[in-house]
Amino acid sequence: MADPKPRKLSLTSRLLSSLKSKKSPNKNRNPSWASSSDVGSEIGPLSANSITSGISKMSFGDEEEVFIDIQTGERRDDTEMLHSLAHHGSFGSLKSENEQRFGEDSIPGERLFESLPEGVWGCVIGYLGMSDLAAFAFCCKTFRGRLGREVWPILNKPENRDEKLQFLVKLDSSLPSHLLCPLCAIYHRRTRIGDEKLKATHVLNPIFNCLYANEPTELPIRTRLVPGHRLPFTFVQLALRALNYGPQYGIPYSKLDRRLKDKESDWTHQIRYYHHKGHLLLRSTSKTFASPGLTLSGQRHLLYSREDYTPYFSVCAHWQNGLLMDLCKCALSHIPVPVDPITSQLKRGPQITLSRPAKAIVTLCGKCRPMRRCPSCPTEYLIEIRLDEDRSEPNPVARFKQTIVVTRWSDLGDGTIPMGSREWMAINGVGEFEGLDSVGKRGISGTFESQNGVAIPGQRMLNLNPKNKTDGEEGDDWY
Ligand SMILES: [Zn+2]
Ligand SMILES: [Zn+2]
Ligand SMILES: [Zn+2]
Structure with a gap:
């Protein structure tokens, strides 16, 4: 021009x-x-x-x-006119503000702006x-x-x-009856308003008609929770819309809670959600019975799903980089090995060791006991060894067994659009993440647990990846 x-x-x-x-x-x-x-x-x-x-x-x-x-x-x-442009309310309120300041004969808001x-x-x-x-x-x-x-x-x-x-x-x-689709950049009409149900990954479960729903995309439109269960981003949207604007905009976040049992192992999962400052928070607690004295291959067998060589419990995208799996193996190694019966010991020789009553509380070491925070995303982990009842055990004496419990807390972001929510992108391993704005000093775990007035036992919070490794699957420590 x-x-x-x-x-x-x-x-x-x-x-x-x-x-x-x-x-x-x-x-x-x-x-x-x-x-x-x-x-x-x-x-x-x-x-x-x-x-x-x-x-x-x-x-x-x-x-x-x-x-x-x-x-x-x-x-x-x-300057004054620019200040009035920064007004955030409606023109109605601008009008009344105007009337207050300049009397009822003042210019209506729209005309005032028109005259700028x-x-x-x-x-x-x-x-x-x-x-x-x-x-x-x-x-x-x-x-x-x-x-x-x-x-x-x-x-x-x-x-x-x-x-x-x-x-x-x-x-x-x-737009209560529509949901913004990040793939199409269009508001699709919700086809099951208020009746959207979170289902297992293998179940086709469209909540609106989208041509691109099953097309491969680099955008993380769902996140893996545990084997066979993923959380689609649309459900984060629905939960937060209901909280922010009213029930007709989505579904209560409590409807996302799940208790799941793995089909191929003894792992069970309890997945719960909470909200804080406009963000959806996740807590996933997974546990399984753990035998004492497991060999390395036994530990691997216990921890990794054969389906995709990913842990049975819920993890963020960076689990291969840090100490997470090492710490789980460390925790497993603290389960005391019971002493053989005296008759078996005597067969080997005259020296015997008397068995002591099994300790109900296993103390973990300074490495595996503290909570860990992933430096690359808003996720925290806690590993515990706890005594739990195995109701399928026929021998009543052996009914209480040690279990490994891995809890993950994550901030799932503000549920607007995946790429607009750096927390969501970060837990899925996309983009840079510099720190937490939304949860403050208490951390995600502290914020989550405070909803029930529960304070997490004073655990130190350490870095999950102190050596700042970024090898991912190429690294040699994760398996
Ligand atoms: Zn779409
Ligand atoms: Zn340890
Ligand atoms: Zn992470």
């Missing part, structure tokens, strides 16, 4: 060039999964065509420009990313009239899928 007077650039041109050069601050932390071709041509339930107003032609001042009032010749300070000088608009728009611009244009007729319609087709381009999702997620509170 060869315009000799840069001050006469239209708002749209200014907008386009600003969007090309600037990315939303959230963008950097999103992995580049969204480069695939555009799936849907809709913009969710909204259509650009439904917006009828044309594009306003406006001119802008340079960013450093000082505004001079044409009538009075005075230097004008737009173009330069002020330019300043404000310059600060917005694409999804915020779209939201701005969607918020009322005045804003749309000022911004025009061009942002919709731009947002709908395949390369702007992340921005489109970030815009669509802002509409979540107004």
Whole structure:
């Protein structure tokens, strides 16, 4: 565009060039999964065509420009106007605020905004990313009239899928019967409203009609909990929407709780959820009877599922990097080996060892007893050896057995969109994770357990991966 007077650039041109050069601050932390071709041509339930107003032609001042009032010749300070633009409530409340400040005869909010000088608009728009611009244009007729319609087709381009999702997620509170699909970047209609049930992984369980539901994707749209059970992201969405906006938006998070028994082993799992500061927290407790004196191959047999050589208990994506499996083996090694009966001992020789009563409480060592926090995602682990009743044991004397119990706590994120939730991405091994914002000093385990007034016994919290290994499956310590 060869315009000799840069001050006469239209708002749209200014907008386009600003969007090309600037990315939303959230963008950097999103992995580049969204480069695939555009799936849907809709913009969710909204259509650009439904917006009828044309594009306003406006001119802008340079960013450093000082505004001079044409009538009075005075230097004008737009600070106050910019402050009123930062208003977060509705125009109704703006109106009443206005009335309070300036009396009932003051200008209604929309007209006040309409009368803002173009330069002020330019300043404000310059600060917005694409999804915020779209939201701005969607918020009322005045804003749309000022911004025009061009942002919709731009947002709908395949390369702007992340921005489109970030815009669509802002509409979540107004769409109780729909659920935002991160694969299509469309709100699908829920086909089983309020009756969505979490089922085993092998059961086909669509809760909306999505063409891409069974297509392979790099996006973690579900996370593995235990063998045969995964948690789809849609259920995190449903649980948090119900909490945030009301029951008609999803399902109670308690409906996700499960008690599971593994088909091929003695492992049992108890999976529970809790919420904290808009995030869904997970606690998964898995246990199995553990014989004393297991050899290394016996320990492996006990800990790893033959299905995928992943632990039977629930783990984050980084379990192969740190000490987790070593610590489990260490804990198993503390189970005391019972002494042979005296008759068997005498057959070997005259020396005998008298058996002592089996210790109910096995003390773990300074390495395997402390809680461990994964440095790469919001997950904490606790390994315990506990005495538990085996009801299938016919011999009443041997009914109480030592069990290994592995508990995992994780922060599953805010349930908006997978790539918008760095906790969800991190537990699934995608993206960088720098630390916890949402749970504070108590950690995820402390926050989770405080819901029942239970304080976790004063365990130290150590790093799960103190040597900061990142070899994953290539490393040699995990098996
Ligand atoms: Zn879809
Ligand atoms: Zn130990
Ligand atoms: Zn992790």
